[in-house]
Amino acid sequence: MLPLTSRPRALTTVDALLTEGLAHPDRVAELRQVTSEFRLRISPLMREAMGNLATGPLARQFVPTPAELDVRPEERTDPIGDLTHKVAPGLTHRYPDRVILAVTQSCDVYCRFCFRRETVGGDGALSDADLDAACAYIAAHPAIWEVVLTGGDPLSLSARRIGAIMDRLSRIPHLGIIRFHTRVPVVFPERITPALIRALKVRPAVYMVIHTNHAQELTGVSCAALARLAQAGIPLLSQTVLLKGINDDPDTLEDLFRTLLRNRVKPYYLHHSDLARGTGHFRTSISAGQAIMKVLRGRLSGTALPTYVLDIPGGFGKVPIGPAYLTPDAGGWRVTDPQGHSHLYRDPV
Numbered sequence: 001m002l003p004l005t006s007r008p009r010a011l012t013t014v015d016a017l018l019t020e021g022l023a024h025p026d027r028v029a030e031l032r033q034v035t036s037e038f039r040l041r042i043s044p045l046m047r048e049a050m051g052n053l054a055t056g057p058l059a060r061q062f063v064p065t066p067a068e069l070d071v072r073p074e075e076r077t078d079p080i081g082d083l084t085h086k087v088a089p090g091l092t093h094r095y096p097d098r099v100i101l102a103v104t105q106s107c108d109v110y111c112r113f114c115f116r117r118e119t120v121g122g123d124g125a126l127s128d129a130d131l132d133a134a135c136a137y138i139a140a141h142p143a144i145w146e147v148v149l150t151g152g153d154p155l156s157l158s159a160r161r162i163g164a165i166m167d168r169l170s171r172i173p174h175l176g177i178i179r180f181h182t183r184v185p186v187v188f189p190e191r192i193t194p195a196l197i198r199a200l201k202v203r204p205a206v207y208m209v210i211h212t213n214h215a216q217e218l219t220g221v222s223c224a225a226l227a228r229l230a231q232a233g234i235p236l237l238s239q240t241v242l243l244k245g246i247n248d249d250p251d252t253l254e255d256l257f258r259t260l261l262r263n264r265v266k267p268y269y270l271h272h273s274d275l276a277r278g279t280g281h282f283r284t285s286i287s288a289g290q291a292i293m294k295v296l297r298g299r300l301s302g303t304a305l306p307t308y309v310l311d312i313p314g315g316f317g318k319v320p321i322g323p324a325y326l327t328p329d330a331g332g333w334r335v336t337d338p339q340g341h342s343h344l345y346r347d348p349v
Ligand code: SF4
Pocket: 106, 107, 108, 109, 110, 111, 114, 115, 116, 117, 120, 151, 152, 153, 183, 211
């Protein structure tokens, strides 16, 4: 694998898209308007993996389109209410036992549907002073046993900086879990170096939740990076966003979830797309998502099935929204099996 400095550069401008044949010359003005508001970056690996498929599942996730200028009335600048629960710079405390710590606003790709698209790409990494303030808050709240590192993408930081953050968090005795939410092993796997893995060997258990939406993202080098993490003993989970025209059909998701499981990544969440501004063209209905989950339940083992969830707009938390298999009936329960047949079940008295 090429070292970080020898790889081709990321695509970050509309001009670069034009040169690569990923933008139509007639749409340049609109694309400049989109990218003046929502940052553009496509990692070299994702550029390579999308090939010439300017409308394929990878291009649709990373290449801006004029559709992003269509902002709908229900869409919000802070779709899941991060700001409502912000307690210090970079720190969100929504649930009693865990906090979200945004350690950087930078990512190696900027996904066109990102629910934090208003903030990613902003002012770089959390300062030492802000990290100290966040750690002081966590230390003062013994009920917090898990820190979710997010951003931006926390693994876009250097191994040295991640080591410093791990060291700081490890000194908080009541912390049991440090969880990374990241796209790096998929989109920029060169960052999964021995130095990074050494930095992750700390006392709180480190979990990695990998964001990936289509099996085409899981290139050979990405799978090798996942293997390095798995071999280091880091439990791997995935999160996927349900995206219209990209993965909103059972065959595509089945392929993704089987590929993940083969690579020792347990499918964890399938997110209903959030109400971020300019992302309506990616959104399916909840009933469409439930229908997909119903089909998948009939095809896949529980190990391959994520939970279909909605982050309730406004910061009210995440809830499962998968299809219902159980309804009350005649003092018992009417249960639907994966083939759609109905059965009566009574609790033993
Ligand atoms: S990598 Fe994650 S945080 Fe960054 S743009 Fe994509 S979805 Fe948003």
